[in-house]
Amino acid sequence: MDQGNTAFILIAAALVLLMTPGLAFFYGGLVKAKSVISMMMMSFGALGLIGVLWVLYGYAIAFPGSSGTLGPWSIDGAAVGLTSVLEPAEGATYPPLAFVAFQATFAIITVALVSGAIADRAKFGAWMIFAGVWATVVYFPVASWVFNFGLADDGSFEYGGWITHGLQDVFGVGAIDFAGGTAVHINAGAAALALALVLGKRVGFQKGVHVPHNPPFVLLGAGLLWFGWFGFNAGSELAADNTAALAFVNTIAAPAAALLAWLLVEKIKDGKPTSVGAASGAVAGLVAITPACGSLDPVWAIVLGLIAGAVCALAIELKYKLGFDDSLDVVGIHLVGGLIGTLYLGFFARDTGLFMGGDASQLIVQAIAAFAVLGYSFVVAFVIGFAIEKTIGFRVKNEDEIAGIDTVVHGEAGYVLEDAKA
Template identity: 90%
Template sequence: MDQGNTAFILIAAALVLLMTPGLAFFYGGLVKAKSVISMMMMSFGAIGLIGVLWALYGYAIAFPGAEGTVAPWSIDTGALGLGNVLETPEGAAYPPLAFVAFQATFAIITVALVSGAIADRAKFGAWMIFAGIWATVVYFPVASWVFNFGLAEDGSFAYGGWLTHGLQDVFGVGTIDFAGGTAVHINAGAAALALALVLGKRVGFAKGISVPHNPPFVLLGAGLLWFGWFGFNAGSELAADNTAALAFVNTIVAPAAALLAWLVVEKIRDGKPTSVGAASGAVAGLVAITPACGSLTPFFAILLGAIAGSVCALAIDLKFKLGFDDSLDVVGIHLVGGLIGTLYLGFFANGSGLIYSGALTQLVVQAIAAFSVLAYSFVLAFAIGFAIEKTIGFRIRNEDEIAGIDSVVHGEEGYVLTDAKA
């Protein structure tokens, strides 16, 4: 067992787990002051619920591990409760439990991302029910489509998801998704769009009707996300090697370029660059580089960041033109940014992209993966959300939204400025 790589994976897992509290700060700063607890609690609720479900059966669905597995849905019954991964096989590079921990944090952050679309108006209990069902029928299977691959001793695929091994059998190349552009960002963004449609618009929804109540929270959250993202991207190599170093560098330069591009768009469009724009631009660049961080030169990573930052800065206004209330721009940043990063590989991926191979095969494969995940997640998220709304109710009452969701749902206030007993 390689203790260096084991430590690398465990540290990366800790970094990725930190991303969810970082997301809570990022989202919490963007909402109204009387919604901050509700918003942050949805992220912390995801940590608790998905952490448990992952150990009970999530890992068994996401990594069925049977040789030749390319079916969209499989389960390793021996891995239920992590029963068959407690020991380290002889000759293994790292303990299976290290990989279990690393992938658990991916499942947690993906579910938490969805919550940004329903800020200010969702019941916490209904959100937790949705999160558990969606993780079970959407995230866990989709993770197996993308991440469930391995190599035999001769270097060939021993098993794999249908988006990697399956498409490789058909087209000669499989989907490139180094750290989760499809399984994480497109997946979460599509679900966010579905829930925004199910819950409908906030009271008084219009451009400029609400502003972030705490931009310093937003910047703090973006900083924690960026810090954790080094574990997300570089850690996905599962070894402290040159590819991990490339992913690390690209995780610096792509979001940096996206941050600058977003600010330029804001300056041209609105006359002023904002702190929230800087934070959002960095996140857009991080989203876009996620699938591509191990397959691009730094120059093309910078170009990707610049494209993602500028396009996502424009895409966030689509909700006003199309009439859906994606409260915190999960669609405009994660769905759009994930699509940009995934499809960009069809042109610029080292070796197989159009500029290197002269063929569009990689782009075709990337598009199949991106839009398959998008459609699957959107349809099931809409169905789950609709069922919850029509049974126990997903959305709080309008009068409770106006009064303040924190006090109504959680009995707390984010900011107690006076002593009520005084």
């Protein structure tokens, strides 16, 4: 048992878990003051619910070993309740429960990301139902498509999902997704678009009407996300080695470049660089580098960051042109950024990218992976959200939305400036 790598994985898991409270602050600062509790509670609700479901059966679906297939999903019955992974196999380099914990945090943050598209207008109970069903039939199986590893007796990996191992059998190279560009960001972004369409626009939706109520919260959240993202990306190597160090450096370089690119676009478009733009640019760069962090030289990571920051800064305007209300730009940042990072590998991945000594095969498999996840997540999320809306209702009443839904849904106010009983 390698205690150093075990500690590395456990620390990385703790860092990734911190990302969900960080996301709560990031999203919470972007909504209006009377909806901040509702927004943050959707992240914390996902943390509680998905944490439980992961232990009960999520891991068994996401990591069914050699039984993993295209779908709809497979399950390892022996891993239900984590029964089969309580003790490490002889020769394993770290306890399987360390990997279970690490991957649990991925499931939690992915579900929480979706909530940003329905800010200011969603019922908490309906959101929790959606979160549980979507995680079960979308995130857990898609994680299997991408990450489905099995541990051999000697501690090495075997098996692999159809997106990685399966495509390699056909094209000679598998899709590269080092830390979750497809399974996390494209997946969440596609579901966010579906829910935005199901719930419809906020009352008075138009450019400039809904402004962030607390930019310092947004910056704090972005900082916590960036800090946790080192565990997300470097930790995905599952070993404290040179590849983890490369992923770590790229997780500095790409978001830093994206931050600058976003601010430059803002300056050119609107005349002023903003704090929210700086935070959003950093997150866009983090999203884009996620699938690519272990497969790019740092200079190419900077180029990726510049592209992602500029394109995502422009992409968030699409909701006004196309008429869908993605409240907190989950589509413009996570879906678009995830697509950019995933497809970019087809050109610049070490050794296999089109411009790095490879041929078009890497680009083809990257595109197949990206759009398969996008299509599956969008369709299933739309069906789940539509069913909830037409049965128990997903959206609050218009008058509650206008007044702010914190007191209606949670009986709390985000800011109490004086004692009402005084």
